[in-house]
Amino acid sequence: MKTIMIQEMPDHLGETVRIGGWLANKRSSGKIAFLQLRDGSGFVQGVVVKEIVGEELFAKARSITQETSLYITAEVTVDERSSFGFELQVKDVEIIHEAVDFPITPKQHGTEFLMDNRHLWLRSRKQHAIMKIRDEVIRSTYEFFHLNGFTKVDPPILTGSSPEGTSELFETKYFDENAYLSQSGQLYMEAAAMALGKVFSFGPTFRAEKSKTRRHLIEFWMIEPEMAFVQFEESLEVQEQFITHIMQSVIQNCSLELERLERDVSKLEKYKAPFPRVSYDDAITFLNENGFDDITWGDDFGAPHETAIAEHHDMPVFITHYPIGIKPFYMQPHPDRDDVVLCADLIAPEGYGEIIGGSERIYDYELMKQRIKEHNLDESAYAWYLDICKYGAVPHSGFGLGLERTVAWISGADHVRETIPFPRLLNRLYP
Missing domain, CATH: 2.40.50.140 (Nucleic acid-binding proteins)
Structure with a gap:
């Protein structure tokens, strides 16, 4: 038998x-x-x-x-x-x-109880479906990048500095010096792109951000491609093709899971490239004209702002050309303006917010040195990164996609804590 x-x-x-x-x-x-x-x-x-x-x-x-x-x-x-x-x-x-008195019964349970029993909650139909969708997103990610000539490169998890230039880092002792858990592999991927052309990483990242929203985790997984000789608009095309690919793969290969989650597949089917593009300037104007008097030019968007913009288009939407003052040091300035940079965030509809952040990167050596200084960063810690601009610099672009937010959007999950097997939250390190 x-x-x-x-x-x-x-x-x-x-x-x-x-x-x-x-x-x-x-x-x-x-x-x-x-x-x-x-x-x-x-x-x-x-x-x-x-x-x-x-x-x-x-x-x-x-x-x-x-x-x-x-x-x-x-x-x-x-x-x-x-x-x-x-x-x-x-x-x-x-x-x-024989299992006796299994704690999670078919009745309703509170969130904290389920999180305390996350190791058992994973066995439920809903969690099973979300994990299968997560797996399909991962599988189709590798498929997309390998079909398009990318090489997988693994950046370090322990680093000596912050790529974002923020203080939201987990610090640890590294023998006789300080080290930090990586909040992004981007800078290392830029170096790899200068060696291999088109590369991507897929690994854990850590943010010591004291946020309790449904979009935030302390530990999460990022997909971070970098592409030599690719400029801003070309990068946007890669991003929307990537999202279209993984969306169609989930629809095709996870029909039972989507049905179990009661996900409206007709919505997912329409999320195909090309996606709308809205400049930051126009986004501010739109928000001000639609009841959002709390935001002015130069402010970053919050969840309600992103949701309003995405709902207006009923599609994933790129918000482009943010002010230079609210973005990291490495982003390429706009060729015709000195107040905005060549960057974009991709905002998912249905209230799921930013799932991709990307930009064209600075490749002028003197400008990069200037930006590092303006952001009060230790130039010696970034000496290796400056070498990218110093030796054979080329235009290049990249982006980062948050896996858990993307899975939450595709699966219709209420909170990103349901889209990772064992979530790490502000108040949770167990189980």
């Missing part, structure tokens, strides 16, 4: 198979018991009919407790009522380990 996973059932229609899994839930109706089974690859219903399996096995099936691990021997049959399309006609049940 073949042991298979639930996701393999369509290839074994009419066969008797063995599946190892856990009992997610159960119900019974007279002489029939319905076992809701999961094995990590998916969920399926096992039907236990008393007349077929006998009284002893039927009683055993009805007594199985939630999250008990077991082996099921059953025939794979069609079930047109389920979105999966198949079910199991159970012939035998073997208990591996």
Whole structure:
């Protein structure tokens, strides 16, 4: 008898198979018991009919407790009522380990309780679906960049300085000097782009930002491409093509998960390149004309501002050419203005906010030295970075995409804490 996973059932229609899994839930109706089974690859219903399996096995099936691990021997049959399309006609049940008093029951639970039990909450249908979508975003990310000639490069997690020039860093001792957990691999990726042309990184980043919003995590994952000989507008095209690619991949490969999350796929299907572009100047004017009197030119946008702009377009929208005073030191100035830089944030619709930040990078040696000085940064700490401008400098651009915010947007999750297996929040380091 073949042991298979639930996701393999369509290839074994009419066969008797063995599946190892856990009992997610159960119900019974007279002489029939319905076992809701999961094995990590998916969920399926096992039907236990008393007349077929006998009284002893039927009683055993009805007594199985939630999250008990077991082996099921059953025939794979069609079930047109389920979105999966198949079910199991159970012939035998073997208990591996009985779970007693599993804390997360089908009833409603508070957020803090679920977060305290995150290691168990991951087993739920909703969390399973979100993690599968996260995995598909990751898979399709590698696919996109490799299809487009990028090389994967891994920047260090321990660094000696801050790429953003901020104080929101986690500091640690590095033998006899100070080091910091990386808040971005960008500067290192710029160096890699000068060696390999088009590169991308995909790794954890850390921000010691004391924020409790639904968009923020302390530890999160970033996708950071850098591209030599690519200028601002070309970079925007890469970004919208990338978003379109991962969106279509999720729609195609995670239909069951999107259905389980009750995600409106018709919305996702329309999020295709090209995306609208709105200058910072025009965005300020739009906001002021639509009841946002609290923001003036030179201010950064908050969540309500971003949401209003994205809702107006009902699409992901680029906000371009921000004031130089609210952006990091490395961004290339506008060729015709000295008050804005060649940058853009991509704002997701439906209230999910910024998912990409990017810019063309400065490649003039003297200008880069000037910017470092203006931002009160230690030039000696950035000597290696200045070498990028010093030796064979070329126009280059890059961007960073936050994985968890993107997964939250695609899956329709309420909070980014649901889009990472074990979230690190301002008040949470457990489990």
